[in-house]
Amino acid sequence: MNHTKPLTPHHFAPWQDGTSKPLISFSNVSKTYGDFSAIDNVDLKIYPKEFFALLGPSGCGKTTLMRMLAGFEEASTGTIEIDGHNMKGVPANKRPVNMMFQSYALFPHLSVADNLAFGLKRSKMPKSEIDGRVEEMLRLVQLTKFAKRKPHQLSGGQKQRVALARALAKSPKLLLLDEPLGALDKKLRQETQFELVDIQEKTETTFVIVTHDQEEAMTMATRIAVMDHGKLMQVGTPDEIYEAPNSTYIADFIGDISIISGHVQDIENERATIIWDESQTPIRGSFERNVTKGTQAHFAIRPEKIQISKTEPSQGYNKIFGQVEDIAYTGNMSTYFVRLPNQKLITSQMVNDRRISQRSITWEDHVWLSWHDEAGIILAK
């Protein structure tokens, strides 16, 4: 997993602060099309200046949720408030919200500058100020030289920036971004991620982004909502979602993970103990609050948190023996696929801090996998 996001120097967590006023609040919002339930009873608060990501597979309802904020869809039941105002019946053109479309939706008959001025001309802004604002937006996205070009004369990355600048030109309270990086190639996407965060911080606008790319969400967002079948599965900061998923669905959706299912034998001192295979030692670790003694539970652990060695660790639990079935070498990392005696496959990832010729573990080797108590999490479902 990519952990390149610079940690914000000051602590920004309005969702933990009971006194913060949310910019957006969904209360019991549902949306149905006939029998199909696109959004299922969503409760969600998003705070000013957040960079909030709606993440999920296609058809999970994330786009519908965003279009409700923009005013292109109405909720079937429940209320949506933006900045304290109920948005029921408020058309898109009357909302303090702008959207950056997945297709960019640049007006092909207008130049870049005219595209940026389009929204301003519909607002109450005096004509004399419009040119200045357009100029400012062009500078923000570094497209000053391209002001007179038509959209079809721009590259994909330039179009993306025009779309962003156009959506920001009216200084909306809330900017919606629908798969903003979806049409860019990989290298450009990574550069643009940081640009987006920069621009968000500079303009102090609240961003809500829809994406199916978990890496994108992890890199940019202050908080992520993972959605599936119209439901919010988990809402949390990227590290919460990654380190403390609340279900195997989330654990599996975000990054690589190994899951071992077993029986909860004991719970004490903030640790649950799972019996899962007679020939192996029990697993002990921190657990999610729904886990109870005597029930089935699932231990989830990331590959990079598992150590691999040829000698048996001294600890009495959290160790597994198996045989190396395959090794994937990716330069800085090596991933070991270890087959357990019960046929289960566990992956362990190690940083290659030595030259490959000195690596001691190879195919068919009998190895021990181990981890410390805090490395994984025990989940109820």
Added chain:
Amino acid sequence: MQMNWPRKLLIGIPFLWLLALFLVPFLIILKISLSDPVLAIPPYSPRLDLSNGFEGIITFFSELDFENYIFLSEDSLYWKAYISSIKISAIATFFTLMIGFPLAYAMSNASENWRTPLLMLIILPFWTSFLIRIYSWMGILSNTGLINQLLLWMGVISEPIIILNTNTAVYIGIVYTYLPFMVLPIYATLDRLDGSLLEAAQDLGCTRFSAFWLVTLRLAKPGIAAGCFLVFIPVIGEFVIPSLLGGSRTLMIGKVLWDEFFANRDWPIASAVAVFLLLILLIPIVLFQRNEEKQREHER
């Protein structure tokens, strides 16, 4: 660059086609328009006689003159006919647009399942003979026709209103006949219009109406222009509709042309009328080509 034979041949075919079916006939008409009418078969002179060799060709060219064109400019009938044709064509194009645009717009907004059947309905009239359709309109518009019968029966009017053999009937005939030429190009541009552009316009503060005005109409402009040219250009030379639905006071150049050819048997004058008509049409045709090119450039 050396071009191989098959390629030259492939490019050559359309050129040969245009040469044989457009340029050669045009030169013949041009030649006749410069000749004098005589009572003979064919009814004009001089005729190119190659048996006299080079001498013959010289005399042939020396007998050609612009007499007929001078006659055209002197007799006000022709000028009036040209002007009247342009006027009728322009008005008819306007009405066709007023009816065609909403039709095309409705079609492009119809659900996916409905579009193909609607498109078929627009094209369907082409499957019946054009003449039969125009004759049907005579039946509908005449004093004892469907419309008058209906209005009389309903008591809206006490005596039949005269529609047939007036300019109104001509307009009805033209709008009806040329509607598909207006609807199809407009529909094509509207159909390609990205729906998210309208949402973007609304998102940026437009009402539904202003989004339509600022985005839909602007982007449909090439289609509207193409439709207008496709109606305007052929209607100027239209002959069947004005002669069947129009009256003695409907003056259109197509009818004048027909009269000169068949009633007067004055081929040279008729040819001059035709050549001059072509010159007038060159302007909208060039404009139409420009419009098409601009649209292609946009779509690159």
